Amino acid sequence: MTDMSTGGLAVPRLPQTRAADAPGAPALADDRIELTNERFSNAVATAATHLAAAGVRRGDVVGLLLTNRVELVVALFAAWRLGAAVTPVNPALAVPEVEFQTADAGVRVLVVEPGAQAPSLMTAVECTALLEPAPGPAAPEEDVDGTDVALLIYTAGTTGKPKGVMITHHNIDAMTASFIEHFRFTADDHSLLVLPLFHANGVVLGTLTPLRAGGRATIAGRFRPDEFFPAVQRHRPTYFSAVPAIYAMLTALPDDVRPATDSVRFGICGAAPMPADLIARFERRFGIPIVEGYGLSETTTASAINPLDSVRKPGTVGPPLPGQRIRIVDAQLNDVPLGESGEVVIAGDVVMAGYLNRPEATAETIVDGWLRTGDVGRIDDDGYLQLVDRVKDMIIRGGENIYPKEIEAQIYHDPGVFEAAVIGRPHDVLGEEPVAYVSFRAGAASNVETIANDLRRRIALIKNPVEIIELSELPKNPVGKIDKPTLRRRDAERTSPGRTSR
Template sequence: MNIIDQLSLTAQKHPQKTAYVFQDSETTYLELEGMISKFASSLQQLGYRKGDHIALALGNSPYYVIALYGALRVGAVVIPVNPMYTPHELDYILKNGDVKGIITMDMLMEKFEAIANQLTDVKHYICCDTGSSRSFDDSSVANKMKSFTELIKAGSLGVETPQLRDSDTALILYTSGTTGKPKGAMLTHQNIYSNAKDTADYLTINGEDRVIAALPMFHVFCLTVSLNAPLMNGGTVLIMPKFSPQDVFKVASEQKATIFAGVPTMYNYLLQRAAEPTADFSRIRLCISGGSSMPVALLKNFEEAFNVRVSEGYGLSEAAPVTCFNPLDRPRKPGSIGQSILNVENKVMNEFGEEAETGEVGELAVCGPNVMKGYYKLQEETEMALRDGWLYTGDMARMDNEGYFYIVDRKKDMILVGGYNVYPREVEEVLYEHPGIAEAAVIGAPHPETGESVKCFVVTKDPALTEDVLLEFCKAHLAKYKVPSKIDFLDELPKNTTGKILRKSLRDKVNQ
């Protein structure tokens, strides 16, 4: 079974049930199934076949849902892309990912036009109408542009779906790499189906649930927990274009939402508005938190303010993503990421490659049908991550005597900005592209709203170089959440005897 066939079965069983709500407009499972089929048939008419790579650069909308499942139905490999990325960031992913077609919004086309000459393998830019007044008649890629809406209109319900094997790649999720270049984690149809099913079963997500999708759909957390899990069980997805506390409360109240999933930053913003009359979570039966560790004080205060249980879990893109959640039928342990979900096994490994003793800190490793098949075109990195059937996460953890896991430290040097992963090397690479930079080092600094922010230390070749100039340079090359919040100028960076930059000394400087 795969997520596409499961969605078709759900549509057959519950044709008139509401699949999703967007801007107060409801769409049934029968209507969704029809649009997916029509879009898939139009993709086939354009020449897309099983194994072709199609990128999605879209915000949260019905467009995303239809495009995702439509592309999967023809057997394409879908590459979700953060629509906030700059042309500089998009260029690498689209070329490395061998992308043949791009589905995006008209308002984002300027980004793709800027790099179109380098994207020689791209055959089509399928544009979703968001009300942009711009004409694309004079666009450099006008001959490659297709209308998303027109493709659905022209499509046929009789699409022929190729045979999809469990081991076939369904998604390639690009994660920030420690080398500065993103790595494409290949998730199979079995990976995404099994994790959606096992997560739904573990958290009892069912056909009566109405799930708020405020997390970005290009992120696998939202894809699995807020989209695939409810849709495969006949639930209703409440699509939000973006997160805002007031809109979440409005949707929760008016649409009678039962589940909310978010990162700790979102819960912090919601808690700050708890005293307002519109802060209504009265029908929410479960809140799900992931992306980064939730401070225990925040968890307790949120539960007290809204009288709702928060189940904190853990996951990573390479595991589709969920491996642990705090169970609903047993006591929840604040500060813990919970226990292994159904059909997934977690264990802590010591430095000798053996399973650690209870309470001993080691590297968290994961095994199960949700674990990726490898990194795209990166055999060496794949062999380092996948060993003896286990995915080594790089996160340091411990397990107590009841099988609850606790993350002790994150992947080395990784910065978490509002739930988004930022690797220092990625920012440093951009800084080094500036001609006035001699040396650069990036660390995470505490931030009251986003958990962490990006802080830079630089040594310059040009004494006249200013922070404002460097920040503007970064904004042109990095997504907003990766842009440094502060840049300090030093005469030299602290190093050890081998010349390695001592990040700990820089962190100590920040914490003084």
Template sequence: MNLSSQLHETAKRLPQKPAYYFMDQSSTYAELDGAITKFASGLEQLGVKKGDHVGLLLGNSPYFIIGMYGALRLGATVIPINPIYTPDEIGYILNNGDVKVVVALDLLLPLAEKMHGALPSVENFIVCETPQGKEANTDLSKLTVAPKLKAFTQVLVSGDLSYKGPELDEDDVAVILYTSGTTGKPKGAMLTHKNLFSNARDVGQYLHMNEDDRVITTLPMFHVFCLTVALNAPFMTGATILIDPKFSPQEIFRLAKKFEPTVFAGVPTMYNFLYQYPEGNPEDLKSLRLCISGGASMPVSLLKAFEEKFNVLISEGYGLSEASPVTCFNPLDKPRKPGSIGQSIVNVENRVVNELGEEVPVGEVGELIVRGPNVMKGYYKLPEESAATIRDGWLYTGDLAKVDEEGYFYIVDRKKDLILVGGYNVYPREVEEVLYAHPDVVEAAVLGVPDPNLGEAVRSYVVSKNPELTAEQLHEYCSEHLAKYKVPSSIEFLEELPKNTTGKILRRALKQQVLQN
């Protein structure tokens, strides 16, 4: 069984059930499954074969769902790419990923025109129409890339509804997800059909998803968190997804009022925006049975404040691209522990180990390692990095963690983000938790900067809702709650913190700012 065949089974079981709503218009499972089959057939007619690579340069839309599931049904490997990446970033992934066909928004036609000469492996650009693209009124015949352009609707219409597709092996690579590249160039994590299917199945089971659920899908679909938790898992269980093209608190509350969703998945920054939104009426979110947080650690003060205001449980979990992504979640049928990423989900094992790979005692900090059917096959064309990351069947995450007596795991910080102040370990998250607990702090990020005497010093970046708040006041506040060596030596106020497209705060962007200064 794989994602595409499972969706086909769901469509047979619930043909008239809405699979999704997009711009308030619905599509049934039968309609979606038919479109996926025809798109797979249309791709084959373009010369795409099992094992070929198909790139998706798309935001949240039916185009993404049909494009991804259609390629999977054909047996192709899908490479989702953030459409707002720079031409250099996109070009690197398309070339490194040996992409044969690109499915992209018409707004990206200028990019295709500019880049196609540097993309020798790309044979076709399948163009998805948008209202903004239509307004641009581009004369496609005048583009040098014109012979390679195909309309998405044209590929869809040309497809055969009776198309069956090839036999797929569970170990075939289904998706290659390029990591954000915190160091050097991004690496392509190869996820098999088994990886993605097992994680979507196990997450759906763990979160008790069912066909009565309505899931707000506002996280970017090209990101693995959304892909598994807010797309694949709901489709496996026959739930309905509410597609939000771009996160905004106003739109989330509108969707909630109109469609009465039962599940919301987001990153901590999204919860912060929803909590701070002045027009946010708790009554509008009363239909939610569950909120899911991942992508970054959620400050405990924010978690508690959000739950109290909106009277809904937030289940914090943990995952990474290389694990498809979920390894842990706070259970729904047992006590939830704020600040914890929860326990291992079914079929997945987590451990905390020392530098020698030996399990450390309860409560001690070590590196989190993961084993299960969700762990990637390896990095594309990088055998040495693959061997260094997956050892004896265990995926070494690079995250520092600890575990308690009941098997609840706690992320302490990224191994690479650890700050060494005069030989003492300072975990940025611990300092950030204290800053977030201050009533005037909206957002905070902490990192280490070079210090001639101590090796490194702690610097914090803060967004405050009180223009009167001073660095001295915050320094004094931190001194009351942290050991002296953990207290930020410098505090800088910013209008906003740099974030990626999922809303995750980018410490590396702040580090670059430090280096430039």
């Protein structure tokens, strides 16, 4: 498709270029609205006029306090049309959390659900009003530069106040181009979006990339396991992106659920390492290959993904994506020998501009152009990256380094396990000891005793959890990852002060 844009940028002008190339082709849909390219472009122009009337100007920030819906994507492009940046806000946040993000980002106008209330003293626009006819002439289109901030994605805030990740238009152009090259996306591709649009994955991989390739995106709304495959059969997407928790829920569907999945070329798994056993279980049952990948908001979505057409290695996140470089370094940021573990650092055009108004945090994270991820990994002889764990999740037991992911991978060998998470529990003498939290599939014969017995055969005694605790469901953060900070707090609450684990 034509790649015309101001300043050589492809993504900000996608509505206009798509309408010029194929006005009647489908672009974007949810369960209420279907937009062709021409209707999409017109909707963006109309929404931009409404936002301008509300006071949005070049350099401003527009907040999107919305569930997944067509209006969110329209508002995104409308803000860019005016030269403004966008910060998507998780609609499940509490009012103080919304107030923090909107104030920290300097939001000028907040787009909200119909009937919703915005924080006090903030201009709000209902999302449905953006699609209504706009009075007066259309707002003029602003030029945007590659260095302009396009997205402010806020981190989960597990280590303090959330930080605004500044993703530029150049970052987004580089990331979408990398995805298109890696997955060979074309105008025939169709994304089924199940991840939240307040996260980089949903915005960039699930929406912007297929639109740039000339394809389309369908927004499935809030994920429900029993509604996912009916949506696949109804919309016939070619791919989707999800997190391990979603794949686990789909494999737990009743055995008589055998959907037609012939339209789907592949599924992508990100946000957290996916157990190899779970990948195999999903692929055998549903016939959809899973490619596991890795990235961060700070790298605009992803930095490594297993290939589609060559060797896929479950348990790894594949080689670096086109245009990116990955190194494994020690504490002094020197390269470690091939195959040894160290911190993962990443360079490339997808690396964020920095954290909004946090120069110290930016300087600590980006060193000589390399992004320090805080993840521990190793690279094998084929150049595939294997994640070992988070630096901060590593457990030091009596001076020995223990990686929770290694224990979790062994727990997942039990087919009755639905989810597992290992954390460190403080110990007066040893420093920390591993503790496991698990949930089981419905009807599973497994229990904490069978897991403990199996682990004693599989891993060294020092790595065995001192306690295995069953929960009906493990806590998740808004992106769908198992929430280890919450588990640590709960574990501390259930452990009396001063208690020493056996």
